[in-house]
Amino acid sequence: MKIEHAYTIVTSPGRNFVTLKIVTDEGTYGIGDATLNGREMAVVAYLEEHVIPALIGRDPQRIEDIWHYLYRGAYWRRGPVTMSAIAAVDMALWDIKAKLAGMPLYQLLGGKSRDRVMVYGHATGRDIESCLEEVARHVEQGYKAVRVQAGVPGIASIYGVAKKEGEPYEPADADLPTEHVWSTSKYLNHVPKLFAAVRERFGDDLHVLHDVHHRLTPIEAARLGKAVEPYNLFWLEDCVPAENQEGFGLIRQHTTTPLAVGEVFNSLFDAKTLIENQWIDYIRATLTHAGGITHVRRIADLAGLYHVRTGFHGPTDLSPVCMGAAVHFDTWVPNFGIQEYMPHTDETNAVFPHDYRFEAGHFIVGETPGHGVDIDEMLAKQYPYKRASLPVNRLEDGTLWHW
Ligand SMILES: O=C(O)[C@H](O)[C@@H](O)[C@H](O)[C@H](O)CO
């Protein structure tokens, strides 16, 4: 069996997605998600120019060999563009292998470790009250876990809060980056009040999460972790930029609030020190940005040695292809923690028909051979690409800060 052809499909049903389709000479095909929010066309160029030509004629069943051909063979290893391209190939090849085996992907990975996969939704609001209404809506929908992000008085636009009430939050909101203004002190003074209000209204059993989105220094993160300890968060996410993994050691000395990190990681080496020192509790690197199933499986196995659980990134800027493959992975992986779930729009779901389903706060994996997601290429053509950039962030004095 050989790879006969492969191509990228760029479609934008409300936001940009990049899908790689690999077709074998026997007609079986697989698809992978190659979406890198705000850098989509960089991954398309990498795939079209440097990856796809080298795939033609190869045996699609040799997933491990192809993975190393694209990783070690790249010479210029790692990085989000390279690893998203490799991930898309890997996801498509696992899709093919599972189809050839006539089984859903989770069976190929080792079978079910659980019957359902707990997810967390996003409750956001411009102020605490409107945020609590969103939390209530999620609880009514059956969510057992909710991420809570609210506006901060004195900060005009903040991460995680939709521009208009009730609209889904989409960060890539302009052709070129919009500029946000940030105040750590206003944020740190306000956020504990948000969680006090959540616990007051919803009690102790609801799993509550929060995303700091890389904006604090380690000592500020330690202060925040301590301040929210009474509210027993499920996790505090991305509290500091994680290039300097050692920074998390300082946070850990001061707080028992569980820490999650890694949605911007693209290889095991981004997380190795964090995991081996048990400086984090959840690793967020997901299939599309961290080299696919072949590599993320290794990250999860290392994490499992150190009591670290998975908590895959799952925003609307990863396509249902990534979500579908992630639900299979989540169903199998022994050290599963939680799965992020921002529901895609109806338009997106029509382009990417899939068999995973949401039920009472959990995902239920499908039984279709493969990862259970397809792409309607005719429909995809109706949504042309339109550049969209993630914002940048400045402090009140103009300093370019972390977004
Ligand atoms: O926790 C999350 O879901 C993430 O932080 C997202 O909101 C990112 O900002 C987005 O995926 C960037 O494209």
Ligand SMILES: [Mg+2]
């Ligand atoms: Mg995040």
